[in-house]
Amino acid sequence: MAVRDLLRRRIVALLLDRVSSIDEEELAIQLAALEEEKSLIDVTKESAQSIRAELLHVHLPALEDTGLIEWDREAKTVTTTDHPVLDDPKFRQIIETEATEWDGILANLANQRRRIALSVLKNREEPMARADLAGRIIQHEMDEEITPDLEAVADLCIALHHIHLPKLEKAGLITYDIETETATYEGYSELDDEWLDFRLNETPRAILPSAHQSENIWSIEGRDNVIARGQSLFEQADDELFLMFTTDGLLEEGCIRRLNDAVDRDVDIYLGSQTPEVRDLVREHVPDAVIWEPQMDWLNLPPKYEKVGRLVYADRNAVMLATLGEEDGEGFHDETAITGAGENNALVILLRDLLGSRLDHLDAQSEDFRSQIPL
Known part of the structure; x- marks a missing residue:
C-alpha cells in the first residue's frame, strides 16, 4: 500500500512518530510548517486554516478509507490504526521520501505489469525490444517454462506502447525509443533495486531494507x-x-x-x-x-x-x-x-x-x- 500524495505521506509520518492521537488543528500547524519550511511559531493562522480545510475535505477521508488512520470527528483527533503495513520498515521509507518525482514513481510501482517490466529491464545491459519485453512479462505472470501465447504477447505489446512504457518514461524510470521500439532501464536514486527483484506470488510481502x-x-x-x-x-x-x-x-x-x-x-x-x-x-x-x-x-x-x-x-x-x-x-x-x-x-x-x-x-x-x- 503506497501513499502517493506528499501531504498524506507527511500526515502518516507525523502520526507514526507519536504515541497518542493528535488534534486536527495541531496537525494542520505542523503540516503547514513543513510545507512552508517554517518553525511552528511562524505559521500564520491563515496557512493553518487552509491546510486544515484540505485535511477535512480531502486527505483525512482518503487515509481513513485505506485503514491507515482513525479519525474521531467528534473529538477532532487523528491517530494511526494497527494496520500491519505501518510496522513495515519499507513502508516507512516510502512515506519519508519527499522527492518531487516520488508520486509518479509510486504510481508506477503500484501497477503490477510495470513493476515486472522494470524488473526485467533492470537486468538488461542493452535496450530491449518491446515484443521481447511483452513476452518476458507474461512469462513472469505465468510459469517461466511456458511459452507465452502469441495473441497475449501482441495485446500486451499494444498496451506497452500506448500506456505502460510512456508512463514509465514520464516518471524517469526508463527511456523508450518509439522508432526502434526498444526500452532501456534508467532507475531512480531513491528507488531501491530490491523492490523490483521478485517473482509473482513468490516474494515476501515486504522486501526489507536489510534483505x-x-x-x-x-x-x-x-x-x-x-x-x-x-x-x-x-x-x-x-x-x-x-x-x-x-x-x-x-x-x-x-x-x-x-x-x-x-x-x-x-x-x-x-x-x-x-x-x-x-x-x-x-x-x-x-x-x-x-x-x-x-x-x-x-x-x-x-x-x-x-x-x-x-x-x-x-x-x-x-x-x-x-x-x-x-x-x-x-x-x-x-x-x-x-x-x-x-x-x-x-x-x-x-x-x-x-x-x-x-x-x-x-x-x-x-x-x-x-x-x-x-x-
Whole structure:
C-alpha cells in the first residue's frame, strides 16, 4: 500500500512518530510548517486554516478509507490504526521520501505489469525490444517454462506502447525509443533495486531494507525485521501455520494478535516449543492452536554456532528460519534469518522434505501422540 500524495505521506509520518492521537488543528500547524519550511511559531493562522480545510475535505477521508488512520470527528483527533503495513520498515521509507518525482514513481510501482517490466529491464545491459519485453512479462505472470501465447504477447505489446512504457518514461524510470521500439532501464536514486527483484506470488510481502536476494532466498538482519517477516507470514497464511520457538520472549503482542486473526480465518495453527512459558502463553491467548512439546531438540545447534530461535512455515509454501545472536542488556537477542516462498523454492522444498508426512498428523487429538512427534 503506497501513499502517493506528499501531504498524506507527511500526515502518516507525523502520526507514526507519536504515541497518542493528535488534534486536527495541531496537525494542520505542523503540516503547514513543513510545507512552508517554517518553525511552528511562524505559521500564520491563515496557512493553518487552509491546510486544515484540505485535511477535512480531502486527505483525512482518503487515509481513513485505506485503514491507515482513525479519525474521531467528534473529538477532532487523528491517530494511526494497527494496520500491519505501518510496522513495515519499507513502508516507512516510502512515506519519508519527499522527492518531487516520488508520486509518479509510486504510481508506477503500484501497477503490477510495470513493476515486472522494470524488473526485467533492470537486468538488461542493452535496450530491449518491446515484443521481447511483452513476452518476458507474461512469462513472469505465468510459469517461466511456458511459452507465452502469441495473441497475449501482441495485446500486451499494444498496451506497452500506448500506456505502460510512456508512463514509465514520464516518471524517469526508463527511456523508450518509439522508432526502434526498444526500452532501456534508467532507475531512480531513491528507488531501491530490491523492490523490483521478485517473482509473482513468490516474494515476501515486504522486501526489507536489510534483505538481499540470492537464488530466491532472502537473508534478513535485525530483530525488528525478522519479526516483521514472521508476522507477514502469519497474515498470508490461508490454511496452515506450523511454528516452533526455542525460547520465550519471541512471541510479541503483535504476533499473538495476528495468530488470533489467522484463527478467525480458519487457519490451523500448530506450535511446538520445549519452553513451558511459550506453550503456556499460546495456550492462554490462542486456545485454538495445537500445542506440543518437541522430544528432540534438533533446533539447538552445537555450542559454537548460534541457536535457532524461530521457525515459521505457512501453507507449506513459505518459510522463515531465524537464529538468535548475542543478548543485549534488555534481554533481547540479535536475530538473523533466511526466508523463501513458492512451491518450488529450495528452502521450502528442504523443510517440506524434513518434516514429511508428520505434518499430516498434527491434528491428532491424542496428547500422547503429539508428545511423540519426532521433531
